[in-house]
Amino acid sequence: MKLSELTLDREGLAAAIACEDAAFEAALREEAYRVKVDTIGPEVYLRGLIEISNICVKNCLYCGIRRDIRSQRYELSEEEVLATARIATRRRFGSVVIQGGERTDAAFVRKITRLLKEIKAIDTGDAPSLGVTLSLGEQSREVYEEWFDAGAHRYLLRIESSNPDLYHKIHPNDSLHAYDRRVRALYDLKEIGYQAGTGAMIGMPFQTPEDLADDLLFYKKFDAPMVGMGPYNPHPETPLTLTGTPYPSAERRFALGLKMIALLRLLMPDINIAAATALEVLDPRGREKGLLSGANVIMPNITPEEQMVKYNLYDRKTLNASDVQDLVDRGIVIGYGRWGDSKHFQKK
Ligand code: SAH
Ligand code: SF4
Numbered sequence: 001m002k003l004s005e006l007t008l009d010r011e012g013l014a015a016a017i018a019c020e021d022a023a024f025e026a027a028l029r030e031e032a033y034r035v036k037v038d039t040i041g042p043e044v045y046l047r048g049l050i051e052i053s054n055i056c057v058k059n060c061l062y063c064g065i066r067r068d069i070r071s072q073r074y075e076l077s078e079e080e081v082l083a084t085a086r087i088a089t090r091r092r093f094g095s096v097v098i099q100g101g102e103r104t105d106a107a108f109v110r111k112i113t114r115l116l117k118e119i120k121a122i123d124t125g126d127a128p129s130l131g132v133t134l135s136l137g138e139q140s141r142e143v144y145e146e147w148f149d150a151g152a153h154r155y156l157l158r159i160e161s162s163n164p165d166l167y168h169k170i171h172p173n174d175s176l177h178a179y180d181r182r183v184r185a186l187y188d189l190k191e192i193g194y195q196a197g198t199g200a201m202i203g204m205p206f207q208t209p210e211d212l213a214d215d216l217l218f219y220k221k222f223d224a225p226m227v228g229m230g231p232y233n234p235h236p237e238t239p240l241t242l243t244g245t246p247y248p249s250a251e252r253r254f255a256l257g258l259k260m261i262a263l264l265r266l267l268m269p270d271i272n273i274a275a276a277t278a279l280e281v282l283d284p285r286g287r288e289k290g291l292l293s294g295a296n297v298i299m300p301n302i303t304p305e306e307q308m309v310k311y312n313l314y315d316r317k318t319l320n321a322s323d324v325q326d327l328v329d330r331g332i333v334i335g336y337g338r339w340g341d342s343k344h345f346q347k348k
Helices: 010-018 024-040 076-090 106-120 141-149 165-167 179-192 207-221 252-266 277-282 287-290 325-329 343-347
Strands: 048-054 095-100 129-136 154-155 194-199 226-231 274-275
Touching: 010 207, 010 252, 024 252, 048 076, 048 129, 076 095, 095 154, 106 129, 106 141, 141 226, 154 207, 154 226, 165 179, 165 226, 179 194, 194 226, 207 252, 226 252, 226 277, 252 274, 252 287, 274 287, 277 287, 287 325
Parallel strands: 048 095, 095 129, 129 154, 154 194, 226 274
Antiparallel strands: none
């Protein structure tokens, strides 16, 4: 396939996803990088990632911190989260993402509300207050409203797969894991006023090129101001891995991850696209390659190390994702101290 033959409809996207020709893939990535720089400039925004807890009430079949996995659970104290947020301020990251297992108990909800207020009150000197993105799963509309009022302005909730059949193959079949509920939560977030980001895993068992094309079209239809998607990385103790269902090689999943970023940049030129941590696990220069394929956001992990090693959604032994100096050294332009909202969202 040649780049000049690419069309951005379902059929064209699926053909591009299925095409494994290295020259085509490289040309596509270059084109996406060019479109990014032309549309939103070369700057990359940083979000300090704080993994607040690996306690989760859900049981997603792919996830290494699912409820039924026996592992050492942790929860950062409020003081630890605040200390970590202050590190983000000192490093001029501009914003943080608080991510964790899904919990809906009142104690947890209130803790997040308090934390949001405290983080927004951190002295940032001349810079705006720290921007806060939450990624804490499905919550009631009231809880989303409470957190929005307390200062969160972005929320990341991946659809995981836009194909309801595939969604139900990778989740237990119960009311806690319903596709329609997940879609509803995304629209709740948007209606409340959050910049609602979504995304999906790439290179999963059962997933076809058409599924991936549909994921891209889902982001477009949802009009997502930001997308964070990344390769599926198997965790050895999860049901999805243990059933032995085949999935693409690490090399293919990495190439697919970059290709999805590039295609999305062509489809939605002015949104924020994250170079996911899962890329870094597959290639030591994964984030940089993600940026050169059209992504413009990275999330350096600033979780205290003792807990970071327990937040094993998948095997990520090789990860050292907090260092951004290597990117600066290679000429990547960082938007320090800025929230980095997407141009797409600002236009509205
Ligand atoms: N509990 C929240 C947020 C934490 S999980 C939620 O699920 O929304 C964050 C993301 O990790 C999930 O959205 C999922 O896409 C990703 N993830 C989980 N297991 C994974 C795996 N084995 N490979 C790649 N990504 C995975
Ligand atoms: Fe929990 Fe999120 Fe993992 Fe699902 S993906 S088990 S909700 S942490």
